[in-house]
Amino acid sequence: MTSTDPILEVRDLTVVVPERFRIGGGDGDLTLVDRVSFDIRPGERLALVGESGSGKTMTARSVLQLDRDVELGGSIRWAGRELLGASKRTLRSIRGGEISMIFQDPMTALNPVLTIGEQVAEPLLVRGTSKKEAYARAADMLDRLGVPKAKERLRAYPNQFSGGMRQRVVMAAALVAQPRLLIADEPTTALDVRVQEQVLDLIEEQSRELDLAVLFITHDLSIVAGLAHRVAVMYRGSLVEQQDVEDLFDAPQHPYTRGLIGSVPRLDADPNVRLTTVEDFMAAQRAADEIVEDEEVNADV
Incomplete structure (x- = not known):
């Protein structure tokens, strides 16, 4: 592999909870992640962003196949090797050695x-x-x-x-x-702002010094701006947008991405005006889509 080749290639990844494993019952299988695809290259920092429940952590955990009660589909290639269907021995040799993961709460992780x-x-x-x-x-x-x-x-x-x-x-x-890849699952969530900055600086420093690829999971876009090279946005289990970090902030393409960016509080905002939510952006997009559909129907008539 050359430094420009992806070290991790995820293609059409699906994560499904079979009906027999659903907590509290439920009819049919439950799809948590639906056909997600992305690449990471050595030394590259990819941020996987989205609200809680969007499928970010399940996607990351699936790379290491940490959850037994789910069924995985698609392809996960690590350094040219297919990991889906790999033996337990192969996965054990990769976990912690070639791919490491930092979990959200350091107290429960220790x-x-x-x-x-x-x-x-x-x-x-x-x-x-x-x-x-x-x-x-x-x-x-x-x-x-x-x-x-x-x-x-x-x-x-x-x-x-x-x-x-x-x-x-x-x-x-x-x-x-x-390791060659570090998966960081919201590693700054439980920390104060000053410590958050220190941890982010350490991740960036280690990435540069060791040519370490990083998959950084977060819901906080303010963190993404100063850390990531590229951003992949997840919404309800699907990947809806993927861009270089500068392009994403300059020209977000998906209404959900615009909602994430637009809902970040600003210091110069009027405190008397209600903060716009992600759902506000999605509702506006749905209304706009309905208008377009009505216009198309009237044009056909």
Whole structure:
């Protein structure tokens, strides 16, 4: 592969919950993700955006096939290899080593009864690295990510770290095995604004230094503007728009994308005027479509 070739190619991905696995029952299978396609190249940062429930996380988790009670369709090619239908052994070798994932809440992602060192070093230990080398590399990664006295704090527990430091620990565990793709699932949601900025800077820095591809999942377009190269917009399980980040903000094509951008609060907005919602944009688009349909019907008559 050359640096211009996609390292991850997703084609017509579908994620379906079979009727037998639906919580509380329900008639028929439930489609969560419908024919989603995108590519990511080495060093590229792709943001997957949309409201809660749009299918972003299910799409990302499907790359690593983390959910047992769903059926996947389409194609997921990693470095030229097809992952759908791959053996458990193949998937285990890729998870954490070639592709790593950061989950939303760093406190629930970390085991409270294991030390920081045990958790950051684990991706190396399960691949046969000696304990001495694994812990040395764990301390080095924590130090690179700005954790003070990293070597000493390998013996600490997650409850002894602040929220921002815990997120750095989660990042260290994700990056210590030097993956080629990092999936970051809303990694700044539970953090204050200052810590959010620090975490985003770290992701961008590691992406540049390691030529690390990043799939960044978020509902916050203000984050996307300063981090991503490209943006893919999801709406109700489907990918409705995909553009370079500058083009998306300059000329959004889909009404849902315009709604996401238009609903972001502005400092210069009139506080007495109700904030426009995404649904306002979608309702306006539906009304416009109905007018066009009526005009076409009248023209035919």
